[in-house]
Amino acid sequence: xxxxxxxxxxxxxxxxxxxxxxxxxxxxxxxxxxxxxxxxxxxxxxxxxxxxxxxxxxxxxxxxxxxxxxxxxxxxxxxxxxxxxxxxxxxxxxxxxxxxxxxxxxxxxxxxxxxxxxxxxxxxxxxxxxxxxxxxxxxxxxxxxxxxxxxxxxxxxxxxxxxxxxxxxxxxxxxxxxxxxxxxxxxxxxxxxxxxxxxxxxxxxxxxxxxxxxxxxxxxxxxxxxxxxx
Amino acid sequence: xxxxxxxxxxxxxxxxxxxxxxxxxxxxxxxxxxxxxxxxxxxxxxxxxxxxxxxxxxxxxxxxxxxxxxxxxxxxxxxxxxxxxxxxxxxxxxxxxxxxxxxxxxxxxxxxxxxxxxxxxxxxxxxxxxxxxxxxxxxxxxxxxxxxxxxxxxxxxxxxxxxxxxxxxxxxxxxxxxxxxxxxxxxxxxxxxxxxxxxxxxxxxxxxxxxxxxxxxxxxxxxxxxxxxx
Numbered sequence: 001x002x003x004x005x006x007x008x009x010x011x012x013x014x015x016x017x018x019x020x021x022x023x024x025x026x027x028x029x030x031x032x033x034x035x036x037x038x039x040x041x042x043x044x045x046x047x048x049x050x051x052x053x054x055x056x057x058x059x060x061x062x063x064x065x066x067x068x069x070x071x072x073x074x075x076x077x078x079x080x081x082x083x084x085x086x087x088x089x090x091x092x093x094x095x096x097x098x099x100x101x102x103x104x105x106x107x108x109x110x111x112x113x114x115x116x117x118x119x120x121x122x123x124x125x126x127x128x129x130x131x132x133x134x135x136x137x138x139x140x141x142x143x144x145x146x147x148x149x150x151x152x153x154x155x156x157x158x159x160x161x162x163x164x165x166x167x168x169x170x171x172x173x174x175x176x177x178x179x180x181x182x183x184x185x186x187x188x189x190x191x192x193x194x195x196x197x198x199x200x201x202x203x204x205x206x207x208x209x210x211x212x213x214x215x216x217x218x219x220x221x222x223x224x225x226x227x228x229x230x
Numbered sequence: 231x232x233x234x235x236x237x238x239x240x241x242x243x244x245x246x247x248x249x250x251x252x253x254x255x256x257x258x259x260x261x262x263x264x265x266x267x268x269x270x271x272x273x274x275x276x277x278x279x280x281x282x283x284x285x286x287x288x289x290x291x292x293x294x295x296x297x298x299x300x301x302x303x304x305x306x307x308x309x310x311x312x313x314x315x316x317x318x319x320x321x322x323x324x325x326x327x328x329x330x331x332x333x334x335x336x337x338x339x340x341x342x343x344x345x346x347x348x349x350x351x352x353x354x355x356x357x358x359x360x361x362x363x364x365x366x367x368x369x370x371x372x373x374x375x376x377x378x379x380x381x382x383x384x385x386x387x388x389x390x391x392x393x394x395x396x397x398x399x400x401x402x403x404x405x406x407x408x409x410x411x412x413x414x415x416x417x418x419x420x421x422x423x424x425x426x427x428x429x430x431x432x433x434x435x436x437x438x439x440x441x442x443x444x445x446x447x448x449x450x451x452x453x454x455x456x457x458x459x460x
Binding site for chain 1: 232234235303372373374378410416
């Protein structure tokens with residue numbers, strides 16, 4: 001069985017806050033739990049907040065372009081662009097919701113490193129080996145609605161590679177690299193959303209074989225050269 | 231808390247099998263459980279299996295083109311196309327894994343109807359109102375790896391629409407139509423994968439407010455006219 005629990009009572013996060021400590025104080029973490037933390041609080045803790053000066057909309061657009069390395073599409077207010085990390089998402093991850101007026105959260109500089117830092121902090125304080133995922137809500141091509149995906153991870157596989165294994169009929173399986181970290185981020189969001197926008201959730205009971213060193217950037221981000229849609 | 235449990239002991243599915251009955255015999259379903267069923271067994275139960283004659287690879291390619299209304303990209307063996315349902319996926323959902331040699335499973339004609347039929351069957355046999363999702367593994371633009379998404383649903387929201395609601399700071403939230411059904415499908419796959427490819431899982435503890443009549447086709451499939459990537 002897999003269980004997903006939202007971690008309640010997290011305070012408003014400020015620059016310099018140690019998320020690992022705040023989670024350990026509020027959750028009884030166990031070996032091989034996966035701790036999913038939203039990008040928003042990671043960005044706040046890391047001081048990845050930008051001031052918007054002048055007209056809100058113009059300032060936001062400028063910030064989105066600064067956070068982008070390539071714009072893929074524009075429609076009205078919406079910009080779909082590629083970030084320095086290689087993520088393709090709306091508005092380069094620039095986020096004004098739940099921010100004070102005149103401020104915007106931007107993505108962590110290296111979300112895999114953010115995840116490692118939280119994982120190491122949990123190990124040091126709680127004495128348990130966990131997986132950590134930093135999640136964000138991204139839209140998709142072809143399908144409406146956002147889902148939470150992993151923008152960084154540590155200690156848990158980003159992708160579980162079943163390529164080349166044989167199915168029950170002896171046939172070699174096709175296209176079975178499963179993006180476990182994205183499914184974990186989406187699963188965590190079900191509990192976060194139910195609890196009313198809580199920024200941390202724990203997924204317990206994940207397959208022990210999926211815990212290993214890993215990185216969203218190395219495993220999930222598709223290089224433009226192998227991407228059919230860039 | 232949200233719990234996800236794989237339903238073990240499902241038999242090999244044959245045309246005409248009633249999935250609702252097979253699930254009710256093996257799981258103690260409760261009010262507002264979400265039952266996630268893989269496309270593969272739904273297709274088998276509905277007889278959506280095609281014979282491949284002649285050279286396996288040529289026959290497969292012909293079948294993929296027959297199941298497509300529009301080809302978006304080709305690379306080597308891979309065809310990314312749009313199906314009659316409006317899904318954009320690899321090989322139009324044609325699936326040879328875990329099938330007898332010379333046979334391929336194709337997508338259900340109307341996966342929302344498939345989900346409704348299973349939901350109605352569970353209500354009739356088990357006396358409980360559940361949500362039902364038919365899931366399949368789709369690749370994504372820009373990100374490696376497949377995730378399970380909903381190709382049909384009944385009794386549970388495909389999208390929870392938070393557009394226009396205000397966040398804690400009074401700011402109108404942007405881009406917060408959440409594709410709940412896709413996150414539920416991905417969450418279920420974590421338990422299915424852990425259990426070794428079990429084709430049914432139950433998600434328990436989902437927000438009661440998310441249970442309503444719904445449809446993947448109406449809510450999640452993005453019409454080409456509003457799609458920036460077709």
